[in-house]
Amino acid sequence: MIMEWWEAAIVMLGMVIVLMAMCVPVAFAFLIANLIGAYLFMGGWIGIEQLAANTGEAVSSFVLVTVPMFVLMGNLFFHSGIALKIIETLDRSLKKAPGRLSYISVLCGTIFAALSGSNMANTAMMGGLLLPQMEERKYQRHMSIGPIIGSGGLALLIPPSTLAVLLGSIAQINIADLLLAGVIPGMVLAALYVATIWLQLRRNSEVAPAYDVDTAGTAEKIRMVCVYILPMSLVVFCVVGLILLGITTPSEAAAFGVLSVLVLAACYGRLSMDMIAKSLEGTVRVSVMVFFIIIASKTFSQVLAFSGATSGMIAWATSYDFSPLTMLLIMFLVLLVLGMFVDAISMMLLTIPIFFPIAQALGFDPIWFGLIMLLAIEMSGTTPPFGLLLFVMQGVAPPDTSYWTIVRAAYPYLLCDLVLLIMLIAAPALALWLPGLRL
Structure with a gap:
């Protein structure tokens, strides 16, 4: 069927949006739209046969081994109980001070981001563990919920980020470079979160009052840090260091990451068949979903390209006398608006085939640009009305916590994200310097 590029784009995107509005799972919504699109634009049944033949190629790349490995690493980390020991170590190591648990939230969020790769798991775990303590010590909600929901999103930037691997695979860019690009911006964002907490406490220290705590002595602090914090650097080195040194590919580094978590769990006496079984079950569920999504996305891109929609959209977007910066901000704004209504994976599937060309x-x-997209997706997770992290936080928050209380608590951390965006635009080397060092 011959259509104008904009008609083809409306047909393809419209089918996906309608199917998702009918509560069809995201991957299946795209697959159904792909089959209909292939029939319309690729010559009927021959087009469908060609599309089916392409699905195997979409997930047969060795690079995609990274996905289940990173997911397994995060599951092992949480099910082994190592996360609890890290929180306990930080809790007993910091001095008595206002906002103590708020700072711990950011520190834990940064460490867990480097070990789990999942922003929702990060947020849910820290909310479940730290929120009850903050409530008990009379923290105001914006000082308890805000730091947790902000630092939970760090897992999208700091490797191993499962969404970064998914984005790199769909956009066909170097996954190793994309993972490394998130390290420094992720650390800068964590520092901005700490500064936000400090500024809020400067205005009123009673919003997060100090409390008596059984802090460890110097010798005990050193012991706990050496036993529970420093060994985590082994995992970080296996994931980031080996890639940076050019010793391994991302897939091999992910496998070394899994091995390092298993070794640590064994050293702590927490390795068991039950823990491994739960971790493998969670990994299979997530990985199957991700591979379905990759198949759906890549075939969606092929149908868009074959129909002429992709080339037409590129010509249309570049025909206006907009500066590259203006176009970047428009695309960023589109991602934020989409994030108000759809989840992160749906956003990626809808926008990557259009935005990357x-x-x-x-x-x-x-x-x-991939990192800019990840930052937009990270922000969309805390953007109302349908930011997923807002709902995750509401699920673990006290029953009397209103949705809009969570939204207001998240706003200062969204401003930090905007500051990071400005920094990345003004100094792209913030993201590109570390990938440039890769051997």
């Missing part, structure tokens, strides 16, 4: 035509570095 436009970004390439505008001369943007694909790694830098």
Whole structure:
């Protein structure tokens, strides 16, 4: 069927949106739209047969081994109980001070981001463990909920980020470089969160009052840090260091990451068949979903390209006399608006086939642009009305916590995200310096 590019784009995107509005699972919504699109634009049944033949190629890349490995690493980390020991160590190591648990939230969020790769798991675990303590010590909600929901999103930037691997696979950019690109911006964002807490406490220290705590002595602090914090650097080195040194590919580094968590769990006496079974079950569920999504996304891109929608959208977007920066901000705004209504994976499936060709035509570095997209997706997780992290937090917050209380608590941390966006635009080297060092 011959259509104008905009008609083809409306048909394809419209089918996906309607199917998702009918509560069809995201991956299946895209697969159904792909089959209909292939029939319309690729020559009927021959097009469908070609599309089916392409699905195997979409998930047969060795690079995609990274996905289940990173997911397994995070599951092992949580089910082994190592996360609890890290929180206990930080809790007993920091001095008595206002906002103590708020700072611990950011520190834990940063460490867990480097070990789990899941922003929702990060937020849910810290909310379940730290919120009850903050409530008991009379923290105001914006000082308890805000730091947790902010730092929970760090898992999208700091490797191993499962969504970064998914984005790199769909956009066909170097996954190792994309993972490394998130390290420094992720650390900068954590520092901005700490500064936000400090500024809030400067205005009123009673919003997060100090409390008596059984802090460890110097010798005990050193012992706990050496036993429970420093060994985590082994996992970070296996995931980030080996890639940076050029010793392993991302897939091999992910496997070493899993091995390092298993070794640590064994050293702590927490390795058991039950723990491994629960971790494997969770990994299989998530990995199957991710691979379905990759198949759906790549075939969606092929149908868009074959129908002429992709080339038409690129020509249309570049025909306006907008500067590259203006186009970047428009795409960023589109992602934020989409994030108000759909989940992160749906956003990626809808926008990557459209935005990356436009970004390439505008001369943007694909790694830098990929990180900008991850930052937008991270922000969308705390953007009302349907930011997923808002709902995750409401699920673990005290029953009397209103939805809009959570939204108000998240706003200062969204401002930190905007500051990081400005920094990345002004100094792209913030993201590109570390990938440039890769051997």
